[in-house]
Amino acid sequence: MSLSFFNSSHIPSGPLEEKWDKAKFSYKLVNPSNRKKFDILIVGAGLAGASAAASLGEMNYNIKVFVIHDSPRRAHSIAAQGGINSTKNYKNDGDSVKRLFYDTIKGGDFRAREANVYRLAQVSGLIIDHCVAQGIPFARDYGGLLDNRSFGGAQLSRTFYARGQTGQQLLLGAYGALMRQVKRGTVQLFTQHEMLNLIIEKQKAHGAVFRDLITGKLKSFKASAILLATGGYGNAFYLSTNAMNSNVTASWRCHKKGAFFANPSFVQIHPTCIPKSIEGQSKLTLMSESLRNDGRVWTSKIKGDSRPSHQIPESERDYYLERIYPSFGNLVPRDVASRQAKFQVDKGYGVQNKEAVYLDFSDAIKKNGLKNIAEKYGNLFNMYQRITGDDPYKTPMQIYPAVHYTMGGLWVDYNLQSSIQGLFVLGEANFSDHGANRLGASALMQGLADGYFIIPYSLGNFLAQNPDSDFKESLFKQAEEESKENLQNLLSLKGSQTVDQIHKKLGKILWEHVGMIRDKEGLMKAEKKIKTLREEFWKEAFVPGEAFIKNQELEKAGRVADFLELGELMVQDALTREESCGCHFRTEYQTPEKEALRNDKDFSHVSAWEKKSSKENWILHKETLKFENVKLTERNYK
Amino acid sequence: MNFNLKIWRQKSNKVPGSFQSLFVKDISEDMSFLEMLDKINEDLILKKEEPIAFDHDCREGICGTCSLMINGSAHGPQKAITSCQLYMREFQNGSEIYVEPFRAKAFPIIRDLIIDRSAFDRIQQAGGFISVNTGSAPPANTIPVPKEKANQAFSSALCIGCGACVASCKNSSASLFTAARIFHFSKLPQGQAEKTNRVLNMVKQMEKEGFGACSHTGACSVSCPKEISLETISEMHREWRKAFLNKTT
Ligand SMILES: Cc1cc2nc3c(=O)[nH]c(=O)nc-3n(C[C@H](O)[C@H](O)[C@H](O)COP(=O)(O)OP(=O)(O)OC[C@H]3O[C@@H](n4cnc5c(N)ncnc54)[C@H](O)[C@@H]3O)c2cc1C
Ligand code: SF4
Ligand code: FES
Numbered sequence: 001m002s003l004s005f006f007n008s009s010h011i012p013s014g015p016l017e018e019k020w021d022k023a024k025f026s027y028k029l030v031n032p033s034n035r036k037k038f039d040i041l042i043v044g045a046g047l048a049g050a051s052a053a054a055s056l057g058e059m060n061y062n063i064k065v066f067v068i069h070d071s072p073r074r075a076h077s078i079a080a081q082g083g084i085n086s087t088k089n090y091k092n093d094g095d096s097v098k099r100l101f102y103d104t105i106k107g108g109d110f111r112a113r114e115a116n117v118y119r120l121a122q123v124s125g126l127i128i129d130h131c132v133a134q135g136i137p138f139a140r141d142y143g144g145l146l147d148n149r150s151f152g153g154a155q156l157s158r159t160f161y162a163r164g165q166t167g168q169q170l171l172l173g174a175y176g177a178l179m180r181q182v183k184r185g186t187v188q189l190f191t192q193h194e195m196l197n198l199i200i201e202k203q204k205a206h207g208a209v210f211r212d213l214i215t216g217k218l219k220s221f222k223a224s225a226i227l228l229a230t231g232g233y234g235n236a237f238y239l240s241t242n243a244m245n246s247n248v249t250a251s252w253r254c255h256k257k258g259a260f261f262a263n264p265s266f267v268q269i270h271p272t273c274i275p276k277s278i279e280g281q282s283k284l285t286l287m288s289e290s291l292r293n294d295g296r297v298w299t300s301k302i303k304g305d306s307r308p309s310h311q312i313p314e315s316e317r318d319y320y321l322e323r324i325y326p327s328f329g330n331l332v333p334r335d336v337a338s339r340q341a342k343f344q345v346d347k348g349y350g351v352q353n354k355e356a357v358y359l360d361f362s363d364a365i366k367k368n369g370l371k372n373i374a375e376k377y378g379n380l381f382n383m384y385q386r387i388t389g390d391d392p393y394k395t396p397m398q399i400y401p402a403v404h405y406t407m408g409g410l411w412v413d414y415n416l417q418s419s420i421q422g423l424f425v426l427g428e429a430n431f432s433d434h435g436a437n438r439l440g441a442s443a444l445m446q447g448l449a450d451g452y453f454i455i456p457y458s459l460g461n462f463l464a465q466n467p468d469s470d471f472k473e474s475l476f477k478q479a480e481e482e483s484k485e486n487l488q489n490l491l492s493l494k495g496s497q498t499v500d501q502i503h504k505k506l507g508k509i510l511w512e513h514v515g516m517i518r519d520k521e522g523l524m525k526a527e528k529k530i531k532t533l534r535e536e537f538w539k540e541a542f543v544p545g546e547a548f549i550k551n552q553e554l555e556k557a558g559r560v561a562d563f564l565e566l567g568e569l570m571v572q573d574a575l576t577r578e579e580s581c582g583c584h585f586r587t588e589y590q591t592p593e594k595e596a597l598r599n600d601k602d603f604s605h606v607s608a609w610e611k612k613s614s615k616e617n618w619i620l621h622k623e624t625l626k627f628e629n630v631k632l633t634e635r636n637y638k
Numbered sequence: 639m640n641f642n643l644k645i646w647r648q649k650s651n652k653v654p655g656s657f658q659s660l661f662v663k664d665i666s667e668d669m670s671f672l673e674m675l676d677k678i679n680e681d682l683i684l685k686k687e688e689p690i691a692f693d694h695d696c697r698e699g700i701c702g703t704c705s706l707m708i709n710g711s712a713h714g715p716q717k718a719i720t721s722c723q724l725y726m727r728e729f730q731n732g733s734e735i736y737v738e739p740f741r742a743k744a745f746p747i748i749r750d751l752i753i754d755r756s757a758f759d760r761i762q763q764a765g766g767f768i769s770v771n772t773g774s775a776p777p778a779n780t781i782p783v784p785k786e787k788a789n790q791a792f793s794s795a796l797c798i799g800c801g802a803c804v805a806s807c808k809n810s811s812a813s814l815f816t817a818a819r820i821f822h823f824s825k826l827p828q829g830q831a832e833k834t835n836r837v838l839n840m841v842k843q844m845e846k847e848g849f850g851a852c853s854h855t856g857a858c859s860v861s862c863p864k865e866i867s868l869e870t871i872s873e874m875h876r877e878w879r880k881a882f883l884n885k886t887t
Contacts, residue, residue, distance in 0.1 A: 055772040070693070071759050073799055074701045090779065126775075133775035135768045135828045137792035144782030162792060168700055169795060176767030183763040191756065214748055243695040278668050282676055283697050383698065386723055452772045498683045500676070544683055549650065550691055550749040553683065 009623060010413040011115040016629050020119045023414065027457050028464035035060045038224040038463050041208055042066070043195045043250050046075030047167070047444060048427025049229030050174035051451025057181030059456060064221060065178070066193040066210055068245060068555075073175045076231055076243040077447065080167020081288035081380065082151065083159035084131075084444040086124040091148050093156040097121045100158065102630060104442060107153040107333050108407070108435020109582035109598065110632050111263075111606070113625060115414060116433050123453040124445050128160055130452060134173040138162050149376075150293055151440035153333040153637075159441045164288055164379040170444055174451070193219075194555065195250040196483040198226070198257045198423065199475050204466075205422040206475060209483050213555060216548035218483055220476045224463055225422045227455065228254065229447075232406035232428035234267065236563040236570070237515075238507025240403035241273060241286040247559040248566050251410050251429050260411035260419040260608040260621060262431035264566065265574035268438055268583050269516050270404035271297075271337035274387055274397075275356045284402040285387055287359070287380055289440040292330045294364035294373065295397070297321050297337070299357050303348040309358060309396050320344060328637040335437040335583045335596075336637060338401035342516050343594070351398050360396035401516060405443060407434045407583070408573070411608040411623075415458035416450060419610070422466065424459060426450040431606070436582025487547055490557045495540035499553060502537050503560045506530065506567055514570050519587045523575045530571065534564040569609055572618060579603045591634070600632050639665045639731045643678070645690055646738045651746045657736070667727035671714065672697060672704065674726060691750040697722040699863060702798030705805075706751060707738040712802035712861040720800060720863045740805035744812070744848040757847035758799050758815060764843035765836035766819045768828050781827050791825040794818040796864040803858035803866075809850030814858040816844045817874035818866045824877060834881040841878055 012022040030038070042053045042065045050072055053065045069075060089095040100121040105112060132138065132146070138160050139147040148157040162169040181187040190210070197209035199220065207222040233248035234240040255261045272287045300307070301318045320340060322329045330337075341357050350356055365373050370393065374381070381392045388398070409431040416424045416432070427447040434442065513526035537560070545551040580589040580596035581603070589597045606623040640663045648655025665674050672694050679689035695703040704721040708714035714724045729735065737751065745753040783791075797818035804812050820837050823829030829836075845851075852871060859868045 051772075058771045069695070070703070070755055071799065073759075074695055074703050076696065076701075078701050078798075079696045079698060088778065125778075126773075128778045129775040130770070130772060132778040133768065133770040133828060135791070135823055135826050137788050137795050137822070137826070140783055140785045140788045142785055144784045144788075145779050162795075165700070165796065168798075169792075172795065176762065177770075177772075179759065179763040180767045180769060182759075189759070191759070243701060244697060245695050278666050280666070280669060280673055280677055282670075282673050285698050383723075386719065386725070389727075456772065496684070498680050500680065542683055542686070544686070544688055550752065552691055553689060 008413060009113070010415055011113065012414070016114060016118050019115050020122055024457055027461035030460045030464050032060060036062050038062060039064070039222060040225050040227065040459070041221055041223040042227045042229065043208065044075070044229035044231060044427070044429070045072035045178060046077035046229060046231055046427060047171055047174055047447035048429070048451045049227065050075070050171065050178045051448050052227055052229065052426055052455045053187055054174060054177035054181055055452050055456045056459065057178070057184065057186035060186055063181070063187045064190060065187055066190045066195060068192065068194045068213065070191055072178060072189070072191070073172060075171060076246050077171045077444070078168045079243065080444055081164045081286065082290040083149065083161035083166045083441040084127070084170065085151070085158050085439070085441040086128045086160055086445065087121055087158060088125055088128060090146060091157045095156050095158050100124065103154050104433070104439055105435070105630055106635055107439040108437050109596065109635055110435065110600070110604070110627065110630070111581050111625065112433055112435030114627060114629055119454070120433050120446060120449050123449045126453055127445060127448045131170060131173055134177065136162065136169045136173045149290055150331060152289055152292060152331045152337065153439040154331070155328070159290070161290065164290070164377060167444060170448065174448070195230070196253060196486070196558070197479045198254045198420070199479045200257050200420060201472065201475055203258060203420055205420050206470070206472070209479050211483070211487070214550055216546070216551065218480050220480055222471045223422070224466070225424060225459060227424045227426060228410065228429055229426040229451070230429045232409070233563070233566060234403045234406050236506065236566055237403040237510050238503050239276065239281065239284050239511070241270060241284050244283060247562070249559050249562050251425070252562040252566055254410065254418070254420065254423060256611055256614070258420055258610070259423060260610050261408070261569060262411035262606050262608045263408040263573065264570045264609065265514060265577065266407035266436050266583055267403060267514070268334060268405040268407060269338045269401045271334055271341055271401050272359060272399045273402035273404070274384065275354065275400040285383065286402070286404065287384060287397065287399060289334070291359060291377060291380065294368070294376070295330065295359040295361050296363060297330055297357055297359055299344045299349040299351065304353060305349070306352050318349070325637045332637045333437055333439060338516055339585060341401055354398070356398040356400045358396040359399045361392060362396070365393065403511070405438055407431065407436065407438055411606070415461065416455055417458070417462065422462065424455060426455060436584055486558070487554065490543050490554060490561065491547060493538070493541045493543045493557070495542050497540045497542060499541055499543065499557045499560050502533065502541055503563065505533055506560070506564060509533070510567055510570065514574055517585050517587060518574050520575065523571050527568065527571045530564065530567045537561065537564055569618060573607055573609065576620060577603060577607065595634070639667055639726060639729070641665065641729065641732070642734045644734065644736045647690070647750055648747055650749060655747070665726050667725070669726045670697070670722060671706070671708070671724040671726065672722050691752050693752045694722055699723045700798060702800040705740045705753060705800055705802070707740055707805060709736050712740060712806045713863055718863055718865050720798070740801050742804045742810035742849070744810065745801060745804065753801070755799070755801050757849070758801065758812070760847060761812065761816055761840055761843045762819065764839040765832070766840065768823060769832060783826060787825045791822045794866055794870050795822040797866055798864060800863060802861045802863060804849065806857045806861035807850070808855065808857070809853055811852045811858070812844050812847070812849040813852040813871050813874065814862060814866055816840050817870035820874045820877065821870035824873060833877065834884055837874060837877045837881050838885065841874070
């Protein structure tokens with residue numbers, strides 16, 4: 001356990017309010033005429049990657065962008081529904097940088113860095129300015145000015161939105177900006193290219209290896225710096241709200257080359273998703289948190305009640321969130337809402353004995369009219385009806401928590417640089433700003449903050465001090481060989497199970513033991529089960545087809561192999577964190593009211609895991625979190 | 639439920655393709671169309687045969703990746719949905735279902751049901767943006783945008799770039815896709831400065847990619863999962879004429 005490493009999280013000294021300015025002033029600059037000389041590889045072009053690529057392209061760096069999709073516009077950011085936070089205070093309800101900072105730190109259960117979160121709040125206003133200038137059609141009021149709504153964990157309205165398609169609109173804005181740079185020639189676009197390996201020497205990144213997913217050919221590229229913006233790893237659970245191709249592969253391969261992985265067990269389980277209905281189901285669909293603005297969550301007060309909702313009279317309905325948390329009510333943070341839903345179901349109050357609770361709009365429709373509700377949530381209601389066959393305008397929605405977002409990710413310092421020099425990590429792929437629980441509408445904000453307003457400066461600082469990138473052919477050959485061998489190993493698997501079948505088993509283990517509720521005994525069981533499953537994969541899986549052609553099963557196999565390794569680390573992380581905080585609820589550590597019981601004395605740190613080689617065990621590094629501006633309190637939403 | 643499927647198989651764009659007949663049993667009516675394909679693939683793999691290659695990602699109708707021609711209709715027989723939002727309860731038990739890729743000269747087949755839609759990216763590169771560098775934007779509420787205009791812009795900004803409009807057009811025109819973006823920006827004050835070049839450049843690129851001309855049949859809008867309106871095309875044509883005259887006089 002070495003602590004020395006974290007003397008270098010590079011947080012500037014001085015008052016919180018001045019840190020970011022101070023950092024920017026201390027950053028070295030790259031002369032505009034020199035920028036063309038730097039080769040920057042950007043892996044991933046969701047909100048984080050596309051905004052970074054566009055901004056750095058505008059500065060005339062020489063950029064290559066790689067995505068696994070057939071177009072950057074398909075990144076999973078496209079699916080974000082509800083909105084993006086910002087401290088504009090347009091509603092005049094008392095918002096400020098400090099308040100967004102405080103809500104986010106508290107929402108994350110005091111497990112994020114003060115300095116990072118404060119900076120995030122500081123740049124949040126710039127994001128909205130920029131996005132409006134890009135032509136993003138945010139919701140407006142009748143005067144033509146921007147409208148806001150509320151999200152969980154906040155008692156005011158600071159969320160900007162474009163109906164239920166905020167992620168789509170923001171991504172298309174960033175995508176347009178990126179396309180503009182492609183046209184200008186500052187960015188070269190490589191679609192359907194998957195990063196498989198990182199080329200490093202002496203803890204410094206020199207390039208990366210990619211597989212062209214159409215021809216199957218391996219290609220490597222040298223780099224002055226690499227930016228990873230490859231999204232989250234929620235798909236380790238198989239069933240999640242993530243898109244089918246979301247994966248951990250690029251991050252994981254970097255981890256195996258020495259990049260620390262931070263807080264891997266911090267996984268957000270979102271309270272409002274459409275419950276699982278059939279075997280063979282491939283994914284779960286989110287119903288945006290914004291619905292909790294108007295929807296009321298309830299179950300029957302009678303155990304095992306099998307009556308349909310309309311037969312349950314008002315007096316027999318338990319609006320349990322409003323009952324337990326009178327001041328935040330239905331808008332408590334996600335971890336709290338999810339856990340309470342699980343408690344209700346586990347106690348036998350689930351909708352008709354299923355894993356579901358109600359989200360009811362009848363009062364809101366009565367109060368504001370059908371038209372108003374349809375305007376706000378029409379697309380979500382349609383989506384719900386299409387999937388379930390029920391009409392939420394008439395009967396309450398049934399919802400249940402599902403895996404949604406990963407707060408954990410590659411460790412980065414204040415400059416977004418990983419523990420490998422020259423490797424930067426942005427967006428959901430890094431661990432940075434959300435602590436043990438992310439507030440709604442904060443991921444879009446963070447991805448765009450990283451890409452538009454942080455990396456353009458912090459990257460320059462690195463490049464100015466590392467002007468040469470030396471190209472060693474032998475290193476590149478070796479990395480390509482490694483990837484080739486890995487692909488051949490996968491293709492030689494000719495057992496009797498499909499990759500999906502094994503992935504589903506992993507998902508079940510993780511959901512059961514590293515899901516909403518965890519304990520030592522279960523985690524130890526999971527550790528064993530995952531090890532066995534990994535062996536099963538390398539013996540029993542079947543991977544059809546060839547290497548040099550489009551081969552979706554081969555792509556999947558590589559990703560599932562990585563999830564199987566990550567799963568083990570998630571368990572270790574959850575085991576060693578002997579406290580409850582945010583999403584991480586260990587039954588051994590709870591208050592008498594069944595709320596998460598933190599242990600600030602021993603666990604006020606980031607757990608950053610290092611893997612020195614495949615044969616050695618992980619080493620845990622602890623980055624102590626210092627709180628100089630907020631008082632650590634029990635998170636109270638009552 | 640049981641179905642008799644005829645699925646297009648083609649190993650690459652260098653070899654010819656053909657339909658493969660597959661009979662499937664025990665399909666739940668609550669399964670999505672793509673989940674049925676998952677199941678078929680699982681069976682194929684376990685029989686050591688090559689699974690069907692098909693494109694998909696979000697499976698909730700927003701990423702625009704899925705792209706199946708089902709019984710001759712882009713995204714299947716239902717209105718206003720994508721292939722991934724289609725459920726088996728919409729089909730008659732025992733029926734025959736043809737599954738093909740979206741076909742167009744500008745969308746070469748990569749494998750089986752997967753096509754190359756990079757032409758769409760190049761149309762966007764020609765002008766699908768407002769030129770604003772990071773850091774140079776004025777405060778967000780500087781320019782009010784009437785709610786109605788913002789809503790109009792939003793309704794065409796919804797395009798997911800799937801290509802159903804192209805696949806269902808007898809001329810393989812990409813007019814609805816191109817017009818959706820042009821219409822979105824033309825409704826906003828921020829989009830005015832580059833109006834002329836945007837429409838000229840995007841239309842030129844569309845033609846260069848090998849998409850056909852629009853002959854106003856309206857098939858595109860009918861198959862569009864986001865119900866992008868034909869009005870966008872009329873507006874694009876109007877803008878184009880204005881821009882063309884502006885440029886030449
Ligand atoms: C259904 C849903 C709704 C959400 N709603 C909201 C919301 O309302 N508000 C909010 O703030 N947040 C929301 N979130 C969270 C938020 O959308 C994501 O955290 C965020 O968009 C992630 O952006 P990103 O740029 O980090 O990654 P992504 O958008 O996931 O992009 C990843 C990129 O990496 C590429 N890639 C992946 N692997 C590789 C590889 N190995 N090699 C090369 N390229 C690779 C992909 O092609 C893609 O371009 C939601 C999430 C989901 C799932
Ligand atoms: S206009 Fe409609 S059919 Fe055409 S690409 Fe856009 S969403 Fe798809
Ligand atoms: S898979 Fe995303 S729209 Fe169908």
